Amino acid sequence: MSAAMPPGPIVLLPDFGDRDPYVGIVKGAILSGAPKARLVDLCHGLAPQDVRAAALALRMAAPYFPAGSLFVAVVDPGVGSARRILWARSRRQQFLAPDNGVLSWLAGGDALVELRSVENEKYFLSSSSATFHGRDRFAPVAAALSRGLSPARLGPRVDDAARWPWPEPRSSAAALSGVVLSFDRFGNAVTNLPSARVPEGARVVHRTRDLGPLRSHYAEVPPGRALAVAGSAGLVELCARQADFRARFRAKTGDPVHVRHRR
Amino acid sequence: MSAAMPPGPIVLLPDFGDRDPYVGIVKGAILSGAPKARLVDLCHGLAPQDVRAAALALRMAAPYFPAGSLFVAVVDPGVGSARRILWARSRRQQFLAPDNGVLSWLAGGDALVELRSVENEKYFLSSSSATFHGRDRFAPVAAALSRGLSPARLGPRVDDAARWPWPEPRSSAAALSGVVLSFDRFGNAVTNLPSARVPEGARVVHRTRDLGPLRSHYAEVPPGRALAVAGSAGLVELCARQADFRARFRAKTGDPVHVRHRR
């Protein structure tokens, strides 16, 4: 039972940005219900309503947070519609999120083992608006969970949550082929190609540009030169040393990336 | 007396942005005086020196923070001039802010019931500069308050604080007329029209564009279409589903917005 998890931080992943008071208001609403909760921002500058970027961020982050962490992912283009709010848990952690696929890419030791539909209005703010569920539903439910509420009180178990399949790379005799998933602030491209599946001596190709073998760090090439590295999430990343790969090579999400086997 | 308030978080509302270390330095100065204080960012990306956006943010946020919260609003174009620093309290919370109107829009249960001019230099840092009162005055005074300092020690009561009237909508036989107050990160427009004063069947008009009746959530219209919703602050908001209302309709602060009664 998640109720037996040691209490960990509440980790916020909204897409509200930092120009408006919305993230702060969510924090205030959590602290009103759970004055001792520890709050951590996973990030607050996600591209608005970019559910896939949020899903990737959760996949990258969950393994590094303590057992008992409660992730609150409010990236919610469908707020106010009939979409459900989900509570979920993996073996180590809990999650609150809209039922829009944002929990799809948790995998391995972070795979979800139980999901519930959050329906018990007793735990929502009575001022409930239709457009700010972060404040009126996610925050008070997170506060209640951090004070030890049994998740079974929130609503029934479900097994039909929205899921996107992780985009598995395709394998052929000549290559392992994948795509650019997203870019980080530096313009580095994260791909869906596992670094562990790049054989020694294989070459990484972005569209038609050969980036050479997988390097272990940026400084192996001269400044400005493109390279492929084993990224921090276990995935191949495409970079330019001391430069912005995306801008310099006009890279886009979905660009094909190949690992060409040595012949 | 505010001294009897339960100790709550110190909520920071500076306009320093997150590129420079100024917000962090204010936090360091608070923690130097009150090592156990809990600090929360309301937001730190406010448009620089936009006192009205800060006033609106405080109005939206105060009801959702715990009793005993101390808001520190350092949006201060007049720093170093003769403008006063104010301490204020509502029935539930405390505030520190420059005397420039930023506290004007607290209303209802958050209305201010006592104001003081913060003048006692004993509570300022001795390194006082003329340009960084956030560090040299607001931070040490906030730390002292959070440790239980009686506000009466800060300076005399005042009743002539800078105030802007809240822009009340105008009512006529045909319509309730207001304006766009501000925009959020998504390009949604917040107006001064209370959602509760929109009769059933009335239509919301931005300049000359009819946005239809007040909707309860975004998903009631097709993607890209403009709509008006009952916003999270109890005010009518103008939006475009999965799009940026401001950009798409070239909306501006001060644009007229009407609620046309059904004839």
Place this chain on the structure above:
Amino acid sequence: MSAAMPPGPIVLLPDFGDRDPYVGIVKGAILSGAPKARLVDLCHGLAPQDVRAAALALRMAAPYFPAGSLFVAVVDPGVGSARRILWARSRRQQFLAPDNGVLSWLAGGDALVELRSVENEKYFLSSSSATFHGRDRFAPVAAALSRGLSPARLGPRVDDAARWPWPEPRSSAAALSGVVLSFDRFGNAVTNLPSARVPEGARVVHRTRDLGPLRSHYAEVPPGRALAVAGSAGLVELCARQADFRARFRAKTGDPVHVRHRR
């Protein structure tokens, strides 16, 4: 010994920005090792890989943080190369940073008195990647230090850390001459000229534009007018009242700035 320092906050100074989850992942990794650590963001929007801006931020911030603070400065263009990670301490505080000069400008009471090369892999995450030392090395070492680890366990003392000299102003019979070091969010220019070395009546000149005597605050000149003030870090700053000095006068880093003595 730093082990005897009272435990203070862990102050994060990464250049990861807030769009990606990297800052949050570093926090998760610290909390996994030290669940009670208090985390403070100094700022997270530094220009990417701008080591000098980070060095200036540390110089400005260190005096205002509590004794026992541990600054973690992950501005690290050379990540994964042979550059070392340094632990350092001043009389009051500790620092973790890449050996790239970012600790160069700590001075006065914050001058470093001991440096070590962080080499003991026992304190690194076993999942160590070559590109995210913030997560795999800085975070677990910070957690261990905050739990009381003796810094001597991290690695040997060193005395050959990368250092840039602070750019001292040049003095002549007619003037004290310096440069623009950096700009803040408001477009104010920070120079290397100590305010305390500007004699009464001396005039401040940016390139060839006479900004008049050093003012004590912005409101001494009309809106839009340029002025020089004694900045909050003890350095002369160039500003425009209620305007952006950098944009209005096309100022650049390295621009000459002179203090012309009265004749």
